[in-house]
Amino acid sequence: MGAEQANWKRELRSMVALAVPVVLSEFGWMAQGVVDTIMVGRLGPAAIGAVALGNAVYYTPSVSVMGLLLGLDTLVAQAYGRKDHDECHRWLAQGVYLACFVTIPIMLLIALASFGFTRIGITPQVAAPTGGYLRLLDLGTLPLLLYAATRRYLQGVGEVRVITLTYVFANLLNWFGDWVLIYGKLGAPALGINGSAISTDASRVLMAAMLLGFAWRYERRRGHPLFRHWAGPAVARLQALVRLGAPAAGQIILEVGAWNLATVSVGWLTPVALATHTIALNYASMSYMAPLGVSAAAAIGVGHAIGAGDPARARRAGWLGIGLGVSFMLLAALAFLLAPVPLIALYTRDPRVLAVGPRLLWIAAAFQIFDGIQTVSTGALRGLGETRVPMFANLVGYWVLGLPLGLALCFWLGWGIYGLWIGLTLALVVIAVTLIFRWRRDSARSALAVDNGLIVEAPAENSYFS
Numbered sequence: 001m002g003a004e005q006a007n008w009k010r011e012l013r014s015m016v017a018l019a020v021p022v023v024l025s026e027f028g029w030m031a032q033g034v035v036d037t038i039m040v041g042r043l044g045p046a047a048i049g050a051v052a053l054g055n056a057v058y059y060t061p062s063v064s065v066m067g068l069l070l071g072l073d074t075l076v077a078q079a080y081g082r083k084d085h086d087e088c089h090r091w092l093a094q095g096v097y098l099a100c101f102v103t104i105p106i107m108l109l110i111a112l113a114s115f116g117f118t119r120i121g122i123t124p125q126v127a128a129p130t131g132g133y134l135r136l137l138d139l140g141t142l143p144l145l146l147y148a149a150t151r152r153y154l155q156g157v158g159e160v161r162v163i164t165l166t167y168v169f170a171n172l173l174n175w176f177g178d179w180v181l182i183y184g185k186l187g188a189p190a191l192g193i194n195g196s197a198i199s200t201d202a203s204r205v206l207m208a209a210m211l212l213g214f215a216w217r218y219e220r221r222r223g224h225p226l227f228r229h230w231a232g233p234a235v236a237r238l239q240a241l242v243r244l245g246a247p248a249a250g251q252i253i254l255e256v257g258a259w260n261l262a263t264v265s266v267g268w269l270t271p272v273a274l275a276t277h278t279i280a281l282n283y284a285s286m287s288y289m290a291p292l293g294v295s296a297a298a299a300i301g302v303g304h305a306i307g308a309g310d311p312a313r314a315r316r317a318g319w320l321g322i323g324l325g326v327s328f329m330l331l332a333a334l335a336f337l338l339a340p341v342p343l344i345a346l347y348t349r350d351p352r353v354l355a356v357g358p359r360l361l362w363i364a365a366a367f368q369i370f371d372g373i374q375t376v377s378t379g380a381l382r383g384l385g386e387t388r389v390p391m392f393a394n395l396v397g398y399w400v401l402g403l404p405l406g407l408a409l410c411f412w413l414g415w416g417i418y419g420l421w422i423g424l425t426l427a428l429v430v431i432a433v434t435l436i437f438r439w440r441r442d443s444a445r446s447a448l449a450v451d452n453g454l455i456v457e458a459p460a461e462n463s464y465f466s
Helices: 002-043 045-081 085-113 124-138 141-156 161-183 193-222 235-266 271-307 311-338 340-345 351-384 388-412 417-444 446-452
Strands: none
Touching (some): 002 161, 002 193, 002 311, 045 193, 045 235, 045 351, 085 124, 085 235, 141 161, 141 193, 161 193, 235 271, 271 311, 271 340, 271 351, 311 340, 311 417, 351 417, 388 417
């Protein structure tokens, strides 16, 4: 019993050491959008709406494409667990190639979307600046994807603190660039929201450069130079990366799409309902950042243990990650339950919003624990190499059960916004129960992972598409 307790304590310390910097990084990612919104706020409601709309259109496809790179969590972490550092380098190279390959189509898609706002009924005073803002934001797509690939690599080898440091500098640069370029400080022209887009692009270049520099320094210090034997593109490896990443990207599309559709649906109700929904969703999104970071840490911990051939440690890492995620979400739920009015009042003191908002935050409190379970379970399963089940769970939970029920309660039975959120809560319950039972089953079988295909074996090298 003493040895087992020591193992759990050691694994908990390791999980916390991984999770805290990654959680801070997720908050840093969210802070960039918050800074942009705050900095353009003095330009008026149209500018705020243009930035919000432009970001929504940009990040839905780009974050989904970034999901293709989530397979690096599994591949790099398991190779690192086997102490195969050259294999880690090869997977980073394939991640960089994949980022380059998908940049052109995603940029073309976003550029085309930037010309379509007036055609879908957006008012001209918002549509015109949104289009220009989006086209400038689109120029930073390649550094964003290179950052994403390098971040997954660094997380996979356990170097997570440098990611937090990178976000600190990126947010400082973004804030300074917004101040200079939006309002024309220090002799620069006043570019309005276009200045915000340029500042965001510059911060992305910094993020990609810093993480690549940290990866190079880290590998040189360990005696495994990163670029000495840089691998060429390999079809088999790219296919393996896409096989793991495509379901993860699909899961992101299904989840983000469900909440975006809910937001559009609330827009058919009243402005008060939309404002209340936005505030409650902002709080739910902020609380979600913590289990999202723990999810990445769980994927790393499980992957390291599987690569090292230690399934017992993999199970501990997964369960500890789920426990950490649930613990944080329990605190968030208590805050939503006990202080809904003060939380809403931080955004607005409109009595109509204050009348509707508390019950919506109570519903959000009801799904916090389930949101934590499903998020961290997704990461733990990714550490085993399983990315398809979370995608199907989101498909059924949101699109077959939760959204149809929520829309029916909202519009047919007249429950309004509460009915919609009740449906989304059901979706999260179904997804959480599905994924935690799948984790329990797969982690119990992880001793046979090599035989049943859960560990992803590196394919034979197939360089330069030969």
